[in-house]
Amino acid sequence: MKQLFFIAALVTLFSFTIADPISDKDRKDLLSYRKSAATSLLSAVKDLSEAQRNWKANDSSWSIANCIEHITLTEKSIFDWAMATLKEPADASKSAEIKNTDEQIKAMIESRDHKAKAPEPLKPIGKLGNTEKALKTFEKQSSGLSEYIQNTSDDLRHHYAQTPVGTVDAYQLLLFLTAHTKRHTAQILAIKADPAFPK
Numbered sequence: 001m002k003q004l005f006f007i008a009a010l011v012t013l014f015s016f017t018i019a020d021p022i023s024d025k026d027r028k029d030l031l032s033y034r035k036s037a038a039t040s041l042l043s044a045v046k047d048l049s050e051a052q053r054n055w056k057a058n059d060s061s062w063s064i065a066n067c068i069e070h071i072t073l074t075e076k077s078i079f080d081w082a083m084a085t086l087k088e089p090a091d092a093s094k095s096a097e098i099k100n101t102d103e104q105i106k107a108m109i110e111s112r113d114h115k116a117k118a119p120e121p122l123k124p125i126g127k128l129g130n131t132e133k134a135l136k137t138f139e140k141q142s143s144g145l146s147e148y149i150q151n152t153s154d155d156l157r158h159h160y161a162q163t164p165v166g167t168v169d170a171y172q173l174l175l176f177l178t179a180h181t182k183r184h185t186a187q188i189l190a191i192k193a194d195p196a197f198p199k
Contacts, residue, residue, distance in 0.1 A: 021152065021153050021154055021155045021156060021157070022152075022155075022156050022157060022171060026156075026157075026171060027149060027150070029102075030149050030171070030174060030175065030178075031146060031149050031150060033106070033175065033178050034142070034145060034146055034149060034174075034178050035146065036182075037178045037179075037181045037182050037185070038138075038139075038142045038146075038181070040182065040185050041068075041071065041138070041181060041185045041188070042135075042139070044185055044188045044189055044192070045064060045068060045135065045188065048064065049198070050131075051198045052064065052192075052197065052198050053065045053068075053131050054131075055191070055197060055198050057191070057194055057196065061191075062124065062187070062191075063191070064131075064188050064191055064192075065124070065131045065134070066124040067124070067184045067185075067187055067188050067191075068124075068131055068134045068135060068138065068188075069124035069126070069127065069128050069131075069134045070118055070122060070123070070124045070184060071138065071180070071181050071184050071185075072128060072134050072135075072137050072138040072141065073121070073122045073124070073127065073128070074118075074122050074177070074180055074181075075138070075141055075142070075145070075177055075180075075181060076141060077121070077122060078173060078174075078176060078177040078180070079141075079145060079174070079177060081161060081173060082156075082161070082170045082173040082174055082177070085159040085160060085161050085170045085173070086154055086155075086156075086159050086170060088159060088160075090155050090158035090159060091158060091159075091160075092158050094158075094160050094167070095157070095158065095169065097160070097166075097167040098160075098166070098167050098168060098169060098172070099166050099167070100165060100166060100168070100172075102171075102172060102175055105165065105168065105172050105175050105176055105179065106175055106178075106179045108165055108179075109165070109175075109176055109179035109180055109182075109183055110179045110182045110183050110186070111183070112183060112186055112187065112190075116164075145174075145177075149174070154170070156169060156170040156171035156174070157169050157170070157171055161173055163176065
């Protein structure tokens, strides 16, 4: 009988001390945000000709093909970064260092009011082959990311990274990744809206 009470006590203890790695709301919100970003990008580049994909407003501007490659390279880089944070011990106390909410992270990264230069490894110089190959890589990565978000048991809220917008947790890095895709999708739409864009 004492043994049964001991087991029951352990079950009760662990039911209060073991939490989900991310909340159901966090998981649902990130999946929805991810789907929105991927759908918007693929819709924006659908049925474009090779001339349209490679058109540039001027010599210093990016083409749509450049944007697609940069998005794809950056998504992999930031996802790998988020996974690397999980190799460090979880530390709930560091959450106090996070100064930006999830919504603020999304708004800051999506905004194109402030320009930034891409790091050398993420500059679009044809690393992924042609645009078709880059898009296939994007779709494969995006599908894998959505599957990860859907099924992960990683503690994304208690591992951290230092970014240009301050300390973020691993969950916010995945928001950062997705907001970056939305940012450059907006760039693609702006390219398409240029009066000189090929018809």
